[in-house]
Amino acid sequence: MAEKKFDSAGFAVREYPIYTGQKITPNTYAIHNGGCISYLLLGDYAAIMIDSGMSTRNLYDFVRTLTDLPVLGVINTHGHLDHSLGNGYFKKAYMHPEAVKDVKSAQQNSPNYPTDYEIETVEEGWTINLGGRELEVIYIGAHSLGSMAILDKDYRILFTGDELDPGQVLVNMAGNYVPGQTVENHQKNMLKLKERAWEYDFICPAHNGTPIDKSYVDDFIILDQMIMDGVPGREDITSPTLPFPRPDGCLRQNYKCAHMCYHPNTIFEK
Numbered sequence: 610m611a612e613k614k615f616d617s618a619g620f621a622v623r624e625y626p627i628y629t630g631q632k633i634t635p636n637t638y639a640i641h642n643g644g645c646i647s648y649l650l651l652g653d654y655a656a657i658m659i660d661s662g663m664s665t666r667n668l669y670d671f672v673r674t675l676t677d678l679p680v681l682g683v684i685n686t687h688g689h690l691d692h693s694l695g696n697g698y699f700k701k702a703y704m705h706p707e708a709v710k711d712v713k714s715a716q717q718n719s720p721n722y723p724t725d726y727e728i729e730t731v732e733e734g735w736t737i738n739l740g741g742r743e744l745e746v747i748y749i750g751a752h753s754l755g756s757m758a759i760l761d762k763d764y765r766i767l768f769t770g771d772e773l774d775p776g777q778v779l780v781n782m783a784g785n786y787v788p789g790q791t792v793e794n795h796q797k798n799m800l801k802l803k804e805r806a807w808e809y810d811f812i813c814p815a816h817n818g819t820p821i822d823k824s825y826v827d828d829f830i831i832l833d834q835m836i837m838d839g840v841p842g843r844e845d846i847t848s849p850t851l852p853f854p855r856p857d858g859c860l861r862q863n864y865k866c867a868h869m870c871y872h873p874n875t876i877f878e879k
């Protein structure tokens with residue numbers, strides 16, 4: 610068996626033999642095998658990626674097997690390493706200003722990835738048009754303060770990164786209070802997505818299965834409320850899709866299929 614390689618930060622270097630593309634609509638691909646689920650969106654005259662994963666295999670080369678359209682770059686749902694280390698396979702990355710420091714520190718800790726690309730910061734309400742396919746950014750920072758949902762207005766899809774996910778959403782499990790990284794703020798963001806629910810038909814999250822039903826938004830609103838109302842969480846937070854050991858004091862709670870891992874110190878905004 611090949612020896613496992615680690616980068617300077619101790620993360621396993623991921624040399625997946627191939628990417629796999631899952632066509633979820635005629636012009637939308639979910640791409641697996643590089644950390645998170647990345648998405649390739651095709652418009653009439655251009656394509657764009659949502660997230661770039663963390664494979665050391667060249668994601669751009671794989672994208673070229675799926676489309677001949679010019680690829681404008683990557684939109685990062687947030688800056689965590691499993692969403693952004695592959696940015697350098699593309700010429701440009703769009704991200705929230707709060708995501709930039711996460712992206713830079715991920716690059717510093719993991720030198721096995723290309724870093725020569727342009728960063729453009731974008732915020733709530735920013736739009737980009739791929740030709741007959743307009744995307745809009747909705748700010749939803751809580752798991753990460755750099756988090757944005759991407760609303761595909763023409764094809765009625767909502768991309769939610771790690772803020773809404775069928776495995777579990779992680780909200781500051783370390784328990785060091787940071788304004789915005791709370792269950793209360795997560796609910797505020799979910800209510801914002803609910804207000805826009807008439808504009809999308811289904812949801813594409815970044816881990817643990819895609820696509821998923823949009824009623825997850827309602828389930829997360831109820832789940833957040835249960836946690837704020839003091840319904841006791843469980844200490845056994847480990848799940849098939851969250852294998853690492855529990856940080857001290859961290860809890861898991863769920864409502865139907867919506868799960869959250871959080872810390873009692875980080876439920877409410879102060």
Ligand SMILES: [Zn+2]
Nearest residue numbers: 689752753771
């Ligand atoms: Zn994340």
